[in-house]
Structure formats: C-alpha cells, structure tokens
Amino acid sequence: MKHRFLSKRYWNSKETAMGESGKLTNEYSDLINLSLGDPDLITDERIIDAAMNDAKCGHTHYTDFLGDLELRNEILKYYKDDYNLNYTDDEIMVTTSGCHAMWLVLEAILDDGDEVIIHEPCFTPYPQQIELARGRTVVLETYEEEEFQVNVERLEKLITNRTKALIVNTPNNPTGTCFSEDTINDISFIAKKYDLIIIADDIYTSFSYSEPFIPISSIDGMKERTITIGSFSKNFVMTGWRVGYVVAPDYIIKTIVNINENNVFTAPSVSQRAAIYALRMRKEISNYIVEEYKKRMYYSYKRICNIPNMSTLSPRGSIYLFVNIKKTGLSSTEVCNKLLDEAHILALPGNTFGSCGEGYIRLALTVSIEKLKIAFDRIEKMDIFN
Incomplete structure (x- = not known):
C-alpha cells in the first residue's frame, strides 16, 4: 500500500x-x-508445570544477552549427545523464535546486493527476510520428479561473485522432502568450492521418518561455514512460547547479539526455562x-x-x-x-x-x-x- x-x-x-x-x-x-x-x-504438561514453577521462583527477568546459561548448556549437550558435535558457549544464542533467528542472521551477514540462494518450494518468509536485510533472492527450483532434492548442477550455475549464502531446509516445509546424504554432501562440496555460508534452517529435525536427520554442520569442513537455526516450535509443539536459537561461529554470534540489543533484547525468560525442560525430556x-x-x-x-x-x-x-x-x-x-x-x-x-x-x-x-x-x-x- x-x-x-x-x-x-x-x-x-x-x-x-x-x-x-x-x-x-x-x-x-x-x-x-x-x-x-x-x-x-x-x-507437554511437565514442561508447562516446570516453567510455571520457575516463573514463581523468580525467572521473570531479562536473561543473559546470549540467553539463559542453563539453556545454552542444554543445547551444547544436545548437539554433543545426538550428533557428536562440539560447540562452545560463545557459539550459541537464544532467540525469540526461528523466524527471528533467520532475520538476525541475514542482517549480520549480508551487504547490500549480496545474493542468497533458496531452494523452492520454500518457507514463504525467506524472500522478504532476505530483502529486509538488503540482500537479493536467487531461486533454485526443485521438482517432484527429482523428489524435490537439490540438483547441484543447477545450483552451481546460479552462483555468481555476489553469492553469499544458501539456505538449506530439510526436512522441508512445504514438500516434506528429507535431503539424502548424497545431496547434503554435494551441497557441502559446492559451499566449500565457492566459499559460501550455509544457513541450515533445522526446524523439523525430529520429523525425518525413513532416515536419521543429518546436520550439514557435521560434514567435514562445514562446521565453520554453517549457521544453524533451531526452534522448539515443532519438535516440542511450543509454537506459542516463541523460542529458538542460533548456533554459529563466535564472531557471528557476537554480531547478532549486538543487533538484537536494538531489537527484542532477550527471548522471554519463562519460555527459555520451558525450553530447558523440553531438551532434558526430549526423548x-x-x-x-x-x-x-x-x-x-x-x-x-x-x-x-x-x-x-x-x-x-x-x-x-x-x-x-x-x-x-x-x-x-x-x-x-x-x-x-x-x-x-x-x-x-x-x-x-x-x-x-x-x-x-x-x-x-x-x-x-x-x-x-x-x-x-x-x-x-x-x-x-x-x-x-x-
């Protein structure tokens, strides 16, 4: 308008x-x-009751700018226990949802005109989130005949001198596709070849029905160039709690903390307490x-x-x-x-x-x-x- x-x-x-x-x-x-x-x-009622008790015990204030320390430690433990990935405390920040995390990440890494490749069909906010961060969206189409897997030959043809990042979403919204191990390895090869950042939108990690979920950050040489976005909304049916997180190299985390100070400051304290119990009882x-x-x-x-x-x-x-x-x-x-x-x-x-x-x-x-x-x-x- x-x-x-x-x-x-x-x-x-x-x-x-x-x-x-x-x-x-x-x-x-x-x-x-x-x-x-x-x-x-x-x-789950156990999460609600525990978070409510914590609120009554005084967890109603701002948390650390990086997020509740206890929650960050649980996230560290989760990645170690489930994927054998080792992160440090300064490589994790708690956010107000996965969408908020995506905006913070794009704002931190993009210069005016930088290109971000997204594989479509995709989560609808991606293009506008990229534009809000002054970037340019480049679309890689995927097709049912290929089970909506990323075709790396077509991907490589889209890369220019301005390509900065590729958003990877698997299991995928809306297609339900889980990228195969070959696809993950091929994307990793391209990212390393062209020195790209991978933004892994890992929102549906629990919902991989036929094969275990493989974090792209677990591929050799990918941890240092992968920014992982996590959320409690779908894996723990906690959409209304509005809590997510970013796992990334420390210099990126430091930058998004500074950006967030001028945005929402910290994620809701009670929601962060709920997330602690969700992770502890995740199985x-x-x-x-x-x-x-x-x-x-x-x-x-x-x-x-x-x-x-x-x-x-x-x-x-x-x-x-x-x-x-x-x-x-x-x-x-x-x-x-x-x-x-x-x-x-x-x-x-x-x-x-x-x-x-x-x-x-x-x-x-x-x-x-x-x-x-x-x-x-x-x-x-x-x-x-x-």
Whole structure:
C-alpha cells in the first residue's frame, strides 16, 4: 500500500496466502484447518508445570544477552549427545523464535546486493527476510520428479561473485522432502568450492521418518561455514512460547547479539526455562509427537492414493504433504478456493511457496486422524477430484 508516511520499501508488499488464511479460520463453523503448521497438540504438561514453577521462583527477568546459561548448556549437550558435535558457549544464542533467528542472521551477514540462494518450494518468509536485510533472492527450483532434492548442477550455475549464502531446509516445509546424504554432501562440496555460508534452517529435525536427520554442520569442513537455526516450535509443539536459537561461529554470534540489543533484547525468560525442560525430556516427549504425526502422514497418504486427480510422494519428513492436483486442470488457488467453499477445508496453494509450487496444495496435518477422516471423506465427494 502506497502512503507518504510509509517506507517505500513496503509500498508494494503483499499479504501472502499464509497471512490471509488467518482471516478465514472462522469462515465456517465446521471448518477443518489444514493451512498453518501450528500443531493441535498442547505442550507437554511437565514442561508447562516446570516453567510455571520457575516463573514463581523468580525467572521473570531479562536473561543473559546470549540467553539463559542453563539453556545454552542444554543445547551444547544436545548437539554433543545426538550428533557428536562440539560447540562452545560463545557459539550459541537464544532467540525469540526461528523466524527471528533467520532475520538476525541475514542482517549480520549480508551487504547490500549480496545474493542468497533458496531452494523452492520454500518457507514463504525467506524472500522478504532476505530483502529486509538488503540482500537479493536467487531461486533454485526443485521438482517432484527429482523428489524435490537439490540438483547441484543447477545450483552451481546460479552462483555468481555476489553469492553469499544458501539456505538449506530439510526436512522441508512445504514438500516434506528429507535431503539424502548424497545431496547434503554435494551441497557441502559446492559451499566449500565457492566459499559460501550455509544457513541450515533445522526446524523439523525430529520429523525425518525413513532416515536419521543429518546436520550439514557435521560434514567435514562445514562446521565453520554453517549457521544453524533451531526452534522448539515443532519438535516440542511450543509454537506459542516463541523460542529458538542460533548456533554459529563466535564472531557471528557476537554480531547478532549486538543487533538484537536494538531489537527484542532477550527471548522471554519463562519460555527459555520451558525450553530447558523440553531438551532434558526430549526423548520421552518428542517420540510421542513424532509417532502421532507419522500416523497422520501415512493415513493421509493412503487416502490421497485412492482419490482420483490427487497424488503425493510417500511421507519422508516434516508435518506436511505437498499434494499434486494438476489433473484437476485448475490452478492451486482455484483448488484451494473450492476446498474452502465446497468442503470447508482450509489449505494453502502451492504457489505460495514459489512459482514451481503451482499445481500443488500443501496440507498441514495439524488435526487428529478423526478430523482428517472427515476432511478426506468430504474431498472424495468433490467433482474436481473425480
């Protein structure tokens, strides 16, 4: 919207389908919301009780600028225990969510006009986050025929003298793809060859169903050029707590601490206390969450396989299915509009996640199997899928 009192940077900004979906949640009383990745599960009661007790005991103040020391130590222990990665205390900073972490990182590393490569379909905020940090987005398209893996030959052709970084998101939102070990190794080779920074958006690490998650920072020679963004939102169903973190070389951490002093100062203290208990109890808490979503993924996959004009790759990771609807002859937006109007199901069109997402819709499996059954029963009756 153009207005003399608004920054010209925002005159042409548009609301995304993800943002617009929030306005539609009350459209119908029987609406089934499969649009946003906000889990229906509630944060484990043990985490809530422990954080509440800590708040009553006085953990209601600013924390250290790097984050609660106890939480940082738990993050150190987590990377050592689960991935045999050794980090020091000055290589970790706690942030107010993974999105906040991404903005801090981009702000710290980009000069005006620096290029950041993103693989599409991708998490919708990436391009604008890059632009806010005065960078330039370069798109690498991925395709269902290649299981949405990064094609390193096409990647290499996009690299210029201004290429600074590559954002890697696996397990992926929205496609659910988990990059293979070969893909991770190939990306690492390119990063070292061209002296690039890898920003690893590791938000869905628990949701890798067929193969264990491999941090790209664990590849030989990658730790010093990888910035890892973590979050408690999905792995521990803690979206509302707004707590994430950055793991990176100490000079990057020092820089984002200084930037953050002029932004939100510190992440919420009570949320940081909750994150401590989430990590300490991660195996018993996370296992239940992952198994629940795995059941939903495979249930939905089987239902989609039996619906004409719908198809999807078998579940690999994340909490999403990226569904091919090209046989309907309609656009992604048209299909989502019909789902809403005729079946009272809210989903996101694939082109929200990049132009190569056209012909797909994303289903966030954030409701129970009972509700998913109702949703797919409604879909089966729609003319466009028959």
